[in-house]
Amino acid sequence: MATEKQSKLNLIDTDIHERVLYEDLLKYLDNPWKKYITDCRWIQEKHMPYVQPAIAGVDRADARIPDGRPAGSDLDFMREQLLDACGHEIGILTGALDPSPSSMHGWFEMAAALASAYNDWQIENWLERDERLYGSVHIAAGDPQVAVREIERIGSHPKMVQVLLPIDDFMWGDPYYHPIFEAAERNQLMIGMHHNEPPIYFGKWPRYFIEWHTLIPAAHMMQVTNMVFNGVFEKYPQLKLMMIEGGFTHVPHLMRKMDQQYKDLRHEVPWIKRMPSDIIKEHIRFTTQPLEELSKKEFLQLIDQMGTDELICFSTDYPHWDYDSPFEALPPNLDEGLKRKLFSDNARAFYPKLPQARKESV
Amino acid sequence: MATEKQSKLNLIDTDIHERVLYEDLLKYLDNPWKKYITDCRWIQEKHMPYVQPAIAGVDRADARIPDGRPAGSDLDFMREQLLDACGHEIGILTGALDPSPSSMHGWFEMAAALASAYNDWQIENWLERDERLYGSVHIAAGDPQVAVREIERIGSHPKMVQVLLPIDDFMWGDPYYHPIFEAAERNQLMIGMHHNEPPIYFGKWPRYFIEWHTLIPAAHMMQVTNMVFNGVFEKYPQLKLMMIEGGFTHVPHLMRKMDQQYKDLRHEVPWIKRMPSDIIKEHIRFTTQPLEELSKKEFLQLIDQMGTDELICFSTDYPHWDYDSPFEALPPNLDEGLKRKLFSDNARAFYPKLPQARKESV
Numbered sequence: 247m248a249t250e251k252q253s254k255l256n257l258i259d260t261d262i263h264e265r266v267l268y269e270d271l272l273k274y275l276d277n278p279w280k281k282y283i284t285d286c287r288w289i290q291e292k293h294m295p296y297v298q299p300a301i302a303g304v305d306r307a308d309a310r311i312p313d314g315r316p317a318g319s320d321l322d323f324m325r326e327q328l329l330d331a332c333g334h335e336i337g338i339l340t341g342a343l344d345p346s347p348s349s350m351h352g353w354f355e356m357a358a359a360l361a362s363a364y365n366d367w368q369i370e371n372w373l374e375r376d377e378r379l380y381g382s383v384h385i386a387a388g389d390p391q392v393a394v395r396e397i398e399r400i401g402s403h404p405k406m407v408q409v410l411l412p413i414d415d416f417m418w419g420d421p422y423y424h425p426i427f428e429a430a431e432r433n434q435l436m437i438g439m440h441h442n443e444p445p446i447y448f449g450k451w452p453r454y455f456i457e458w459h460t461l462i463p464a465a466h467m468m469q470v471t472n473m474v475f476n477g478v479f480e481k482y483p484q485l486k487l488m489m490i491e492g493g494f495t496h497v498p499h500l501m502r503k504m505d506q507q508y509k510d511l512r513h514e515v516p517w518i519k520r521m522p523s524d525i526i527k528e529h530i531r532f533t534t535q536p537l538e539e540l541s542k543k544e545f546l547q548l549i550d551q552m553g554t555d556e557l558i559c560f561s562t563d564y565p566h567w568d569y570d571s572p573f574e575a576l577p578p579n580l581d582e583g584l585k586r587k588l589f590s591d592n593a594r595a596f597y598p599k600l601p602q603a604r605k606e607s608v
Numbered sequence: 609m610a611t612e613k614q615s616k617l618n619l620i621d622t623d624i625h626e627r628v629l630y631e632d633l634l635k636y637l638d639n640p641w642k643k644y645i646t647d648c649r650w651i652q653e654k655h656m657p658y659v660q661p662a663i664a665g666v667d668r669a670d671a672r673i674p675d676g677r678p679a680g681s682d683l684d685f686m687r688e689q690l691l692d693a694c695g696h697e698i699g700i701l702t703g704a705l706d707p708s709p710s711s712m713h714g715w716f717e718m719a720a721a722l723a724s725a726y727n728d729w730q731i732e733n734w735l736e737r738d739e740r741l742y743g744s745v746h747i748a749a750g751d752p753q754v755a756v757r758e759i760e761r762i763g764s765h766p767k768m769v770q771v772l773l774p775i776d777d778f779m780w781g782d783p784y785y786h787p788i789f790e791a792a793e794r795n796q797l798m799i800g801m802h803h804n805e806p807p808i809y810f811g812k813w814p815r816y817f818i819e820w821h822t823l824i825p826a827a828h829m830m831q832v833t834n835m836v837f838n839g840v841f842e843k844y845p846q847l848k849l850m851m852i853e854g855g856f857t858h859v860p861h862l863m864r865k866m867d868q869q870y871k872d873l874r875h876e877v878p879w880i881k882r883m884p885s886d887i888i889k890e891h892i893r894f895t896t897q898p899l900e901e902l903s904k905k906e907f908l909q910l911i912d913q914m915g916t917d918e919l920i921c922f923s924t925d926y927p928h929w930d931y932d933s934p935f936e937a938l939p940p941n942l943d944e945g946l947k948r949k950l951f952s953d954n955a956r957a958f959y960p961k962l963p964q965a966r967k968e969s970v
Contacts, residue, residue, distance in 0.1 A: 297876055415810040447830050448777040449808050453838065456873040460833045460866050464826040468809050475819045496861045503857065504822050506900040510930060511818040514659055538868040547909060568872060 256586075256604055257572055258336040258593040260533045261440070261490050261561035262328070262379075264372055265318030265342045266364060274363035279356060288356075290345040293443055296455035309565035317565035318342070321375055328564045329378055332572050335590065335605050338597075339372060339381045340440055340490060341410055348387040349412045349442040357386035358396065365400045373405040380600065382410035382438055387426060394429040401433035407599045408488065409435050412442035413465045419476030431482045434598050439469055440490040466492035467500050470530060474504065477517040479529045486596060487530045494532040494558050495540075498551035501526055527554055531596050533561035534588070535570040542577040555584055559593040618948075618966055619934055620698040620955040622895045623802070623852050623923035624690070624741075626734055627680030627704045628726060636725035641718060650718075652707045655805055658817035671927030679927035680704070683737055690926045691740055694934050697952065697967050700742045700959075701734060702802055702852060703772055710749040711774045711804040719748035720758065727762045735767040742962065744772035744800055749788060756791040763795035769961045770850065771797050774804035775827045781838030793844045796960045801831055802852040828854035829862050832892060836866065839879040841891045848958060849892045856894040856920050857902075860913035863888055889916055893958050895923035896950070897932040904939040917946055921955040 268283050275283070282288040309317035309327060318324065329337060347361035361384040373381045383406050385393035397409060409430045411418055418439070430437055444451050444458040445465050452458040466489050479485060504522035512518065518525075540548070549555045560576075563569050572589065580588075594600055630645050637645070644650040671679035671689060680686065691699060709723035723746040735743045745768050747755035759771060771792045773780055780801070792799055806813050806820040807827050814820040828851050841847060866884035874880065880887075902910070911917045922938075925931050934951065942950075956962050 417810050417812050417815075419815070420812075445810050446808075447834075448779050448827075449811075450779050450782075452834070453779075453782070454876055456869050456876050457833050457837045459873065460837075460869045461830055463861065463865060464829045465810075467826045468823055471819050471822045472809075472814070475816050475822075493865075495864060496858070499825065499858045499861055502900050502902075503825060503855075506898070507818050507822045511821065514816055514818050536868070538864050540864075544913070547913075551906070551909075 255333055255572055256335045256590040257332055257560065258338070258590050258600065259328075259332075259334055259562050259564070259572075260338050260488065260559045260593055261340050261535060262324075262337045262564050263318050263342060263566060264324070264339045264368070265316050265565075266345070266367060267315070267319060268345070270367055270371075271360065271363040274366045275359060279359040279363075282356065290350060292344065293451055294455075295451075296458075304566055306565050306567055306569055321372060324564070325376065328562070329376070332562070334378055336593075336600060337379050338407060338438075339368065339379055340438060341368075341382055341384060346412060346442045347384050348410065349414050350386070350388065351415070352388075354386045354389040354392065358389065358392045361385050361396055362399070365396070365406075369400075369403060369405070373403070380405050380407045380597075382406070382408050383435065384410055385426070387411055387416065387423065390423055390425040394425050397426070397429040397433060397435070401429070401435050404599065407436060407597045408438040410438045410440065413439055413445060413462070413469060414441065414443050415446050417472050418469060419472035419474075419478055421476070424478070424481065427478055427482045427485050431485045436486045436488055436597060438488045438490050439466075441465065441492075463492045463496035466532075467496060470500060470526065471504065474522050474525050475515050475518065477515070479525050480517050480519065485529065488533065488559070488596070489530060490533045490561065491535060491563060492532065493536055493538065494534065495538055495548060497526075497532055497557065498548055501552060523553070527557065531557055531559050531592065533559050534575065535561045535563040536568045537570050537575045540577050542579055545577045545580070555587055556592050556595070558588055559596065560589050617695055617934055618697045618952040619694055619922065620700070620952050620962065621690075621694075621696055621924050621926070621934075622700050622850065622921045622955055623702050623897060624686075624699045624926050625680050625704060625928060626686070626701045626730070627678050627927075628707070628729060629677070629681060630707070632729055632733075633707075633722065633725040636728045637721060641721040641725075644718065652712060654706065655813055656817075657813075658820070666928055668927050668929055668931055683734060686926070687738065690924070691738070694924070696740055698742060698955075698962060699740055700744070700769060700800075701730065702744050702800060703730075703746060708774060708804045709746050710772065711776050712748070712750065713777070714750075716748045716751040716754065719750065720754045723747050723758055724761070727758070731762075731765060731767070735765070742767050742769045742959075744768070744770050745797060746772055747788065749773055749778065749785065752785055752787040756787050759788070759791040759795060759797070763791070763797050766961065769798060769959045770800040772800045772802065775801055775807060775824070775831060776803065776805050777808050779834050780831060781834035781836075781840055783838070786840070786843065789840055789844045789847050793847045798848045798850055798959055800850045800852050801828075803827065803854075825854050825858035828894075829858060832862060832888065833866065836884050836887050837877050837880065839877070841887050842879050842881065847891065850895065850921070850958070851892060852895045852923065853897060853925060854894065855898055855900065856896065856914075857900055857910060859888075859894055859919065860910055863914060885915070889919065893919055893921050893954065895921050896937065897923045897925040898930045899932055899937045902939050904941055907939045907942070917949055918954050918957070920950055921958065922951045
């Protein structure tokens with residue numbers, strides 16, 4: 247049960263990973279897709295040669311379910327360890343690392359079947375079982391027409407708030423993917439971007455997990471730059487983008503650099519009518535985790551450099567190893583009004599499908 | 609002639625592009641290499657589909673030589689427009705965009721021949737014709753053994769101060785390239801890294817020049833992270849790295865992020881014995897151009913966030929379109945001691961082969 251202090255947070259947690267197991271999906275899959283998993287023992291191929299960062303792999307050791315199932319795979323356990331313990335008002339599910347249909351670089355037919363199964367499983371087992379939980383639409387993004395059909399099929403569910411795209415090796419601003427944005431906008435869904443596999447930097451995978459992880463903000467910089475200069479937000483003026491699990495300490499640099507380059511080079515992209523930092527302020531938000539250790543002074547300096555305190559939304563990344571606690575991650579003694587924005591109001595204002603009235607603290 | 613104010617700068621300009629023409633190299637080339645240029649009209653293939661950013665392509669319009677040759681191709685003109693006008697004490701040549709032997713992704717034999725010819729041409733026509741000019745060793749980096757021979761052949765020239773590597777699509781921390789660093793260290797040469805072609809982000813070239821140019825700091829972040837975590841500076845403790853033409857406003861974020869990740873994940877890279885920010889402070893410097901418009905307060909905040917004012921070295925990028933003037937690029941009213949470091953002392957302390965005594969202002 248949440249303490250008084252905890253329930254005051256009215257926390258909207260923008261990044262929680264519920265964990266799906268392949269066997270969970272079987273009842274939502276038809277053949278031949280089902281048989282690939284049961285008979286061929288198919289799993290999604292990944293490219294991560296790295297040692298896992300912690301003793302429980304990518305998960306918090308204490309988040310493993312007592313019966314041995316992996317962290318994040320049990321709603322009751324998550325309620326106890328996360329939602330009740332932190333006094334979550336809302337948690338947004340962003341999916342498991344594996345399978346991740348949007349991340350599949352081929353066999354989009356299988357990816358589409360998995361995505362549909364994943365969405366059905368998520369609604370039945372999570373979104374409709376806890377009123378605090380909201381979800382992400384998984385799609386086979388490599389085939390945008392099929393992806394659009396899935397968004398239309400499931401996107402109007404009242405608890406689906408965003409379409410999830412991986413960072414990986416896609417450049418999402420490419421016109422090829424625009425039908426996805428059109429469908430998202432039509433369904434009042436945000437785009438949530440989150441890494442899954444390491445991107446190919448300079449034609450190669452990073453050599454270490456620490457290298458990849460250090461460079462996640464660089465990948466976020468690439469995606470934001472690509473989305474903005476490709477004119478995605480001019481074409482879809484209601485579209486919003488949540489950049490998940492990249493932190494925000496790179497954002498002041500990015501805004502300043504984009505503006506400077508726009509002043510110099512805007513004649514190359516005449517469809518962009520505003521300063522890139524203004525496009526970011528209107529259309530893009532950044533989740534906090536993994537938050538570096540920042541003093542209050544440093545934290546406020548970064549906000550000052552962004553020119554607004556409305557771009558950042560708190561996230562825990564539960565149940566992963568580098569989870570940020572809402573009680574420990576932010577620098578101490580921040581102003582209550584600012585904390586309210588970071589923990590709750592910024593996300594509430596950004597996701598049109600979240601309840602707009604703040605819940606009274608119990 | 610430099611005014612009194614100008615000569616007080618004692619400017620060490622860490623990024624000047626002298627321009628080579630293919631025909632300039634012919635007398636330094638043997639056959640068959642020479643014939644590929646004369647008979648086959650070979651030029652280095654590039655991948656830049658973009659409109660050029662300014663009316664004179666990548667160059668300042670007023671830097672074109674009056675007789676029609678391209679900007680940067682005439683020493684006398686450069687003296688008048690840059691070295692004398694700004695009162696340069698020292699200028700470090702970083703080479704033309706084309707040909708750029710290190711950037712060649714194949715045909716390393718031709719690249720090696722071009723690199724040698726380029727170095728000989730540079731010494732004869734620039735380094736030995738103006739005492740202010742220092743140079744960069746060009747190599748065919750794709751074949752490290754051949755590159756090492758070129759470093760040994762030419763690297764002891766008293767006016768060669770660094771080995772130039774392009775950003776492009778290489779990951780220079782890879783062990784494959786370590787012989788280059790060993791040879792550079794042995795010859796008291798720095799490594800200078802400068803973009804040439806756009807990197808392949810996520811497996812594709814950026815779609816616009818502005819996208820590429822906005823993301824140059826992201827590419828710098830990748831190279832620094834790659835070099836540090838691969839242990840290059842543990843293996844070659846005297847090696848230094850100058851990151852050229854990426855600016856520095858991304859550096860506070862990068863140092864903080866690397867340190868945070870190192871605290872969490874250092875057991876994956878046990879050969880790294882120090883905080884990454886300490887490795888950066890000892891081994892890496894960043895040239896200023898292209899400098900965003902920063903207020904004095906913003907500029908000093910960034911320096912404060914880096915924890916030292918010794919990481920930044922002024923550069924003009926002459927004769928390119930986004931040239932920074934030493935009289936205009938920095939925020940006004942910086943402290944004289946800080947300006948002295950930025951314009952001169954930081955670079956002097958970093959390049960062991962530059963004259964260590966500051967020249968008396970004339």
